[in-house]
Amino acid sequence: MAHHPNQFDLLRTRRFVPLFITQFFGAFNDNLLKNAVVVLINFHGMQMLGLAPELMIQLAAALFILPFFLFSATAGQLCEKYDKAAIARVVKQMEIAIMLVAALGFWLHNGVILMSTILLMGIHSTLFGPLKFSVLPQYLKPQELVGGNGLIEMGTFVSIILGQVAGTVLVNADPSRVTLIAALLACALAGYASARAMPPAPPTAAGLPIDWHFGRQTWAIIREAKQNRAVWLSLLGISWFWFLGAIYLSKLPTYASDVLGGDASVYTLLMTLFSLGVGVGSMLCEKLSGSKVELGLVPFGSLGLCLFGIDLYFATPVAAAQTLDWLAFVRDIGHWRLMADFTLIGIFGGFYIVPLYALIQSRAAPAFRSRAIAANNILNSLFMVASAVFAAILAGMGVSIPSVLLIAALLNLLVAAYIYSLLPEFMMRFLVWIATHTLYRIRHEGLEHIPEEGPCVLVCNHVSFMDALILAGAVRRPVRFVMDHHIFKVPLLNFVFRTARAIPIAPAKEDPQAKARAFDAVAAALAEGEVVCIFPEGKITYDGQINPFKSGIEEIVARTPVPVIPMALCGMWGSFFSRRYGPAMLSWPRRAWSHIALKAAAPVPAAHVSAAGLQQAVSQLRGDWQ
Incomplete structure (x- = not known):
């Protein structure tokens, strides 16, 4: 059986694993140190300047968070100006030094020293925070971004709980604190070793002047x-x-x-x-x-x-x-x-x-x-x-x-x-996600043909009132749909279409000005580098067959030469939103969570675009599966 790429594949790549390990040990050490100090204050009588235990614990939390107010802006600038992998190595060297100071504090049972290390680890986390998230788009492909973030979040929360448990266990298990000190230093060294393996991440704003205020x-x-x-x-x-x-x-x-x-x-x-x-x-x-x-x-x-x-x-x-x-x-x-x-x-x-x-x-x-x-x-x-x-x-x-x-x-x-x-985009995407994940099981084929950036036009067969939502839910980039003004006004769906900035269009014989405005809007969207989708049939099919493509697509590409990607929806004929059993959405649904497919072919250069040629390409993609 063929392997389908997933987020766990990132754990086998050098462009992700070193960052993951570096972040994991950093978060672990943060929590190991903080929880060990809290346990010493709460259960082992460690004092500082005569403060009550409750005040010392609150002070520890305040010391850790203070650097985020003071130094986050500087950290963000440094991560723009310099290579992020190089900054990671410097930050991890700082962590080793901090843990050496913490070792002295634990050895001497000295509250002042340990509180100072919590402040220093706050500075460490402040410097590393912008780096770990902003470097991901440099290391990962766009389709890996969600999976990479998920792994980072998973690793962070697992390391937090492990660090908290280890802080409690190691303080109570070894009165000499030698085991705790060894764990802190080992984690810092492991984090530095993994940071050294991070690939280069060139600066994104090398000319940025650093404002230290x-x-x-x-x-x-x-x-x-x-x-x-x-x-x-x-x-x-x-x-x-x-x-x-x-x-x-x-x-x-x-x-x-x-x-x-x-x-x-x-x-x-x-x-x-x-x-x-x-x-x-x-x-x-x-x-x-x-x-x-x-x-x-x-x-x-x-x-x-x-x-x-x-x-x-x-x-x-x-x-x-x-x-x-x-x-x-x-x-x-x-x-x-x-x-x-x-x-x-x-x-x-x-x-x-x-x-x-x-x-x-x-x-x-x-x-x-x-x-x-x-x-x-x-x-x-x-x-x-x-x-x-x-x-x-x-x-x-x-x-x-x-x-x-x-x-x-x-x-x-x-x-x-x-x-x-x-x-409203959040709620619109929620409605699209719910509709496309509860009504259908969708198989995607060839969607990698849609460019990650730059303008293009998608053309697709028109089978049902759900077609635009299915495409919107499947295509990675935001899509501007050109659609019949009557469909644009359908209750509930209208909220989705308006939020997605769909472009309503009317036939020239019905409203020539509305048609002209639609073509102007399409040209403007393509000039801004957006993705536009049209259904060249101009109407939803009544018999399941693909109707002749109209020449509007040729006019669009003649005005703004961009590549056109043929797409085909398969399996929607006979759904509740199609016209197979009479008017759409008026007959009782005959199936739920049905299998459908959305397929895409290689882009057609603007110079080779024709309505007839695109119709043939879409028909071949769809095959006999209506």
């Missing part, structure tokens, strides 16, 4: 990020995810102990379920999106975050009479629904966040991509601080932890609705 540059990159509406709203969407995540993570220890009556192992279990859920959701994104940036998964993810966040409130049981360890907790069937909620919140969080990162990488200008990620890190930090303030206010008002989590889930519903109202 962090305040001015922070405002500058945020202002520039706002110029691209889709990128800006994606940045806000990701930051909102971290707002929610910070609430869950900050409340989880107390939730596990005070609400559920569990010990530290129950907290670790719930953290593991959440983190593994995010990892699973991140990896499933490639399969669900067809290896393209599928914005339809974002509303799907936010809907799941709302539903299972709300259900978590109702699934919370009464605290046990005695303290439970993780095994006793799992054995109680009354806890299974709650564990499923935590896992599903993580899975839908993966569905939500991976496409947003991929959208930023694909739509931000290459020369601004690292700074866009830096802007994201700044916003993430602001939202996490806001999350802490929000949770503190609710706690001060006496709101219970389950109620805080319920309020967060309900707030997510409101914020999601607001964002999708500002950028």
Whole structure:
């Protein structure tokens, strides 16, 4: 059986594996260090300047996040100006030095030294953050971007939970801290070794002057990020995810102990379920999106975050009479629904966040991509601080932890609705994704013939009212459809067509001005380098056969010479949206989740385009499968 490429193939490539390993060990070391310090403060009496343990833990969190405010703008500039692989090696050398300082702090049981290393690791993460995401489009092909992001997110969340568990275990298991010190240094060395294997990633803005004034540059990159509406709203969407995540993570220890009556192992279990859920959701994104940036998964993810966040409130049981360890907790069937909620919140969080990162990488200008990620890190930090303030206010008002989590889930519903109202493309893609993944099983053939950039025209046979949605859901690039003005006005579908900036057209004998406007709009779209799709038959078939192609395609290409890609839809004849059994969408559906195919042939140069020739090419592609 032939092998179908998937995201796991990236784990066998030198252009991805070193970055994956470098990020994995970096995130692991971050959490190993922070959790080890927290355990020393909380359970082993480590002090600093006479501060209470609670204040020391809060100070540690603040020290780690502070560099994201101060240095993210500078990090973004450095990643644009210099080779990102070279920067990765410098950052990993810095990590080795930091871990040597941390080794001294653990050996001496010195709180001041260890707190300083948390600040330094915050600087390390600030410098590496823009690099790890902005380098992916340089290392990966466009069709690999979603899978690559999914693997990075999966690796990050797995390393976070492993680092937290290891921090607790190694501190408690070895009073001398030698094992902990060895683990920290080994991970730092492994990260540096993998960074040395990263392929070159040339600068995207070598002439960019570095502005060291962090305040001015922070405002500058945020202002520039706002110029691209889709990128800006994606940045806000990701930051909102971290707002929610910070609430869950900050409340989880107390939730596990005070609400559920569990010990530290129950907290670790719930953290593991959440983190593994995010990892699973991140990896499933490639399969669900067809290896393209599928914005339809974002509303799907936010809907799941709302539903299972709300259900978590109702699934919370009464605290046990005695303290439970993780095994006793799992054995109680009354806890299974709650564990499923935590896992599903993580899975839908993966569905939500991976496409947003991929959208930023694909739509931000290459020369601004690292700074866009830096802007994201700044916003993430602001939202996490806001999350802490929000949770503190609710706690001060006496709101219970389950109620805080319920309020967060309900707030997510409101914020999601607001964002999708500002950028309807998210909801439009969601409707397309739902329609094409619940009604049909689609096989794609030859879609690689559609160029990744530059203008082109797609021509396809017209079988049903769903044709445009199927093409929109399958083609990697945004498509401008030229369609009959009557179909353009179909309820519900009209929202999709308007959001996708479809071009309504009317026959010349019905409205010559509307036809002229449509051809002008097509020429303008092609001049902007967009993809335009037309159905040259001019109408949906009544008998399943391909109607003669009209000459409009010849006029389009004569006016704007671009390549034309013949495409064929197979298997749609007889569907609920076709006219096989009379008027479309009026007869009872005769089949569900049926097999269909979308095929594409090699581009036809503009000089060789003819309506008759394209009709023959589409007929050959379709064959006898109507």
